[in-house]
Amino acid sequence: MEFSFSYYIGLAGIMVFTISGAIAALEHKEHHHDVFSVFFTGFITAIGGGTLRDITLGNYPVSWVKDENILWAIFVGFLLVIFLPKVLTKLRNELLLFDTLGIGIYTVLGTRIALDHGVNAFASALLGMISAIFGGVIRDTLMNEVPFIFRKEIYATACLAGSVLYLILNEFACEPNLNLVLSASLVVSIRLIAVKYNLGLPKLKIF
Amino acid sequence: MEFSFSYYIGLAGIMVFTISGAIAALEHKEHHHDVFSVFFTGFITAIGGGTLRDITLGNYPVSWVKDENILWAIFVGFLLVIFLPKVLTKLRNELLLFDTLGIGIYTVLGTRIALDHGVNAFASALLGMISAIFGGVIRDTLMNEVPFIFRKEIYATACLAGSVLYLILNEFACEPNLNLVLSASLVVSIRLIAVKYNLGLPKLKIF
Amino acid sequence: MEFSFSYYIGLAGIMVFTISGAIAALEHKEHHHDVFSVFFTGFITAIGGGTLRDITLGNYPVSWVKDENILWAIFVGFLLVIFLPKVLTKLRNELLLFDTLGIGIYTVLGTRIALDHGVNAFASALLGMISAIFGGVIRDTLMNEVPFIFRKEIYATACLAGSVLYLILNEFACEPNLNLVLSASLVVSIRLIAVKYNLGLPKLKIF
Numbered sequence: 001m002e003f004s005f006s007y008y009i010g011l012a013g014i015m016v017f018t019i020s021g022a023i024a025a026l027e028h029k030e031h032h033h034d035v036f037s038v039f040f041t042g043f044i045t046a047i048g049g050g051t052l053r054d055i056t057l058g059n060y061p062v063s064w065v066k067d068e069n070i071l072w073a074i075f076v077g078f079l080l081v082i083f084l085p086k087v088l089t090k091l092r093n094e095l096l097l098f099d100t101l102g103i104g105i106y107t108v109l110g111t112r113i114a115l116d117h118g119v120n121a122f123a124s125a126l127l128g129m130i131s132a133i134f135g136g137v138i139r140d141t142l143m144n145e146v147p148f149i150f151r152k153e154i155y156a157t158a159c160l161a162g163s164v165l166y167l168i169l170n171e172f173a174c175e176p177n178l179n180l181v182l183s184a185s186l187v188v189s190i191r192l193i194a195v196k197y198n199l200g201l202p203k204l205k206i207f
Numbered sequence: 208m209e210f211s212f213s214y215y216i217g218l219a220g221i222m223v224f225t226i227s228g229a230i231a232a233l234e235h236k237e238h239h240h241d242v243f244s245v246f247f248t249g250f251i252t253a254i255g256g257g258t259l260r261d262i263t264l265g266n267y268p269v270s271w272v273k274d275e276n277i278l279w280a281i282f283v284g285f286l287l288v289i290f291l292p293k294v295l296t297k298l299r300n301e302l303l304l305f306d307t308l309g310i311g312i313y314t315v316l317g318t319r320i321a322l323d324h325g326v327n328a329f330a331s332a333l334l335g336m337i338s339a340i341f342g343g344v345i346r347d348t349l350m351n352e353v354p355f356i357f358r359k360e361i362y363a364t365a366c367l368a369g370s371v372l373y374l375i376l377n378e379f380a381c382e383p384n385l386n387l388v389l390s391a392s393l394v395v396s397i398r399l400i401a402v403k404y405n406l407g408l409p410k411l412k413i414f
Numbered sequence: 415m416e417f418s419f420s421y422y423i424g425l426a427g428i429m430v431f432t433i434s435g436a437i438a439a440l441e442h443k444e445h446h447h448d449v450f451s452v453f454f455t456g457f458i459t460a461i462g463g464g465t466l467r468d469i470t471l472g473n474y475p476v477s478w479v480k481d482e483n484i485l486w487a488i489f490v491g492f493l494l495v496i497f498l499p500k501v502l503t504k505l506r507n508e509l510l511l512f513d514t515l516g517i518g519i520y521t522v523l524g525t526r527i528a529l530d531h532g533v534n535a536f537a538s539a540l541l542g543m544i545s546a547i548f549g550g551v552i553r554d555t556l557m558n559e560v561p562f563i564f565r566k567e568i569y570a571t572a573c574l575a576g577s578v579l580y581l582i583l584n585e586f587a588c589e590p591n592l593n594l595v596l597s598a599s600l601v602v603s604i605r606l607i608a609v610k611y612n613l614g615l616p617k618l619k620i621f
Contacts, residue, residue: 025357026411034408036364037357043333051263056465058474060265061326065334068327082411119475120482126457127479137556142344144353146558150439150451157450201448204440204496232564233618241615243571244564250540258470267472268533272541275534289618349551351560 006105006180011073013102014046018077019088020099021045021139026081028143039078041139046074048135053110053127057117100191103159104184106132111163111183112176121167128163129156132187154194157201162187213312213387218280220309221253225284226295227306228252228346233288235350246285248346253281255342260317260334264324307398310366311391313339318370318390319383328374335370336363339394361401364408369394420519420594425487427516428460432491433502434513435459435553440495442557453492455553460488462549467524467541471531514605517573518598520546525577525597526590535581542577543570546601568608571615576601 025041026033047064054062064070081088088095110131114124133149133156140147149156166183174182193199232248233240254271261269271277288295295302317338321331340356340363347354356363373390381389400406439455440447461478468476478484495502502509524545528538547563547570554561563570580597588596607613 028353033410035411036361036367036408038411040356040363055262055469056476056479058265058472058476061324062263062265065263065321065324065326065330068329071327071329071333085411114479117475119479122482122485123479126485141348141555141558142354142357144348144351144558146442147556149454150556154450156454160450201450203447204449204452204499235560240617242618243568243574243615245618247563247570262469265472268531269470269472272470272528272533272537275536278536278540292618348555349561349564351555351558 005177006109009101009105010109011069012098013105014070014073015077015080016095016098016102017046017135018042018074019081019095021135022078022081023088024139024143026085035082038081041142042078042081043074044142045135045139046070046077048138049106049131049133050110050135052134053113053131056127056130057114057119059113059117096195097192100188101184103132103155103191104162104187105180107159107162107187108166108180108183111166112180115167115170125160125163125167128166129159132156132159153198153200154190158187158190158194161190212384213316216308216312217316218276219305220312221277221280222284222287223302223305223309224253224342225249225281226288226302228342229285229288230295231346231350233292242289245288248349249285249288250281251349252342252346253277253284255345256313256338256340257317257342259341260320260338263334263337264321264326266320266324303402304399307395308391310339310362310398311369311394312387314366314369314394315373315387315390318373319387322374322377332367332370332374335373336366339363339366360405360407361397365394365397365401368397419591420523423515423519424523425483426512427519428484428487429491429494430509430512430516431460431549432456432488433495433509435549436492436495437502438553438557440499449496452495455556456492456495457488458556459549459553460484460491462552463520463545463547464524464549466548467527467545470541470544471528471533473527473531510609511606514602515598517546517569517605518576518601519594521573521576521601522580522594522597525580526594529581529584539574539577539581542580543573546570546573567612567614568604572601572604572608575604 019042021044022038022042024045025038047070050063054060064074107128109128111124111128113131114127119127137147137149162183165186166179169179169182170176226249228251229245229249231252232245254277257270261267271281314335316335318331318335320338321334326334344354344356369390372393373386376386376389377383433456435458436452436456438459439452461484464477468474478488521542523542525538525542527545528541533541551561551563576597579600580593583593583596584590
């Protein structure tokens, strides 16, 4: 209820995750690039993080099993890749924005769901981040690549910052929708600044 | 109950999945090829898909945890690989047939179990397919290879077709055992035709 | 309760698993080696096996979600890697001993938890082993490498031997704490002897 406006943004996030997964499959050299591979990679990317969060929490039924709309959002994303690939390629920067919105929403929703299950703050922050990033981690692992979270500019850390902000504001009894907007905005801001200025976390060069 | 005759075919499928996983370990270059590696790869291949289905559904206890016979079927498959490797190598085509029977049965059983959990049709079809293919996906990922479902002739799509047929016939109140046979037969037929004529799905060459 | 003394050894095991995962990330060529990557790889290595055991058993809440101390143990392990990398590098052999203690404890605790869920002996032995080794398997898979259990000297098999001993002594009504010590000692002994004399299981060279 309190997240009903985020529900639609969440569906948009699912769709954009699907598109990013499907495009990853199409760009991959060892892949057969057939219709199924493209659909399946998009599907896994879209639902991986939320599914892992739900089965770790015992939050049954898992979101996409309960809510068919999630699957239809995936299907629409898949159709867009099939029928409008050139448009999507042109809109890459705009899609990146959607992906970033997606991880913002996912982080906060994941943190909220964990709190609602009575989970401690530390684990809730991690589960929020896992919701947002693990679809991409599974996608990359299936592509036989080192997951992008281990290579890219600040990504998972932005999620972690967002879930920590959510927890702090929640502690101060911040109104939930406002908290959602503020915390997701923090994720989005950190991520966009990191991409723009090519920022990474400090490296540890020990060995 | 209504699947009791499929129970034994399911156990045979488990055994054949084990054999295919164990052989994959033996053929892999980076593997140590010791007794444990071979057993463990067979085990993961055999139980991966059903386990993922069960934990996604919250269908506890998970099949192999509940039913020791599944583990004994795996053990028998493992012993066959150890003691009769040459026979198995000769029987490859026949084993392929068993594997195909296995995915047929798994697809339909997975779809049925999802429906029995009150899952919507779209998700049930996907869960049926996941039951059938994910053991192989995990096997290939552990082998550090791009999963075969992204490379091979029609495989996962045959499963998807079978679960869709099952759902349609189920909607028309088809007798369950008959539905099982018909839908699994569709999976098997599509797969065998695809292998025989080397058929793949249309490729998407966009980039 | 009956495992309260093992609780602290378990936390030490978590910390050492974290350290081994974090060091693996630091040594990996394709990794960015930033603070997050190092933390996250350590986290996954530490909680992977127990999480898989718990979600396979439906044992909710999952250990690290329930017990914040586990996360603090991970955090301490992470800080040690950040601030005392040279000490850890020097102490490698001692850390190996801790890792070995860790898998010993994990194996036995995993077997115990499975038994307490009414799981049959065969599956309990496998779940004990899975608890101990799967954090490392997931770590290696994310590193895009063939899991070490498929390459190293006897490792998983030592765990399997320990859980079988636990099951046998449990059958003979052995006092639980004594059983824990004896069975974990078996894991540790087999592993240390295997490392010292570079022992592997018999190879199967069929193809």
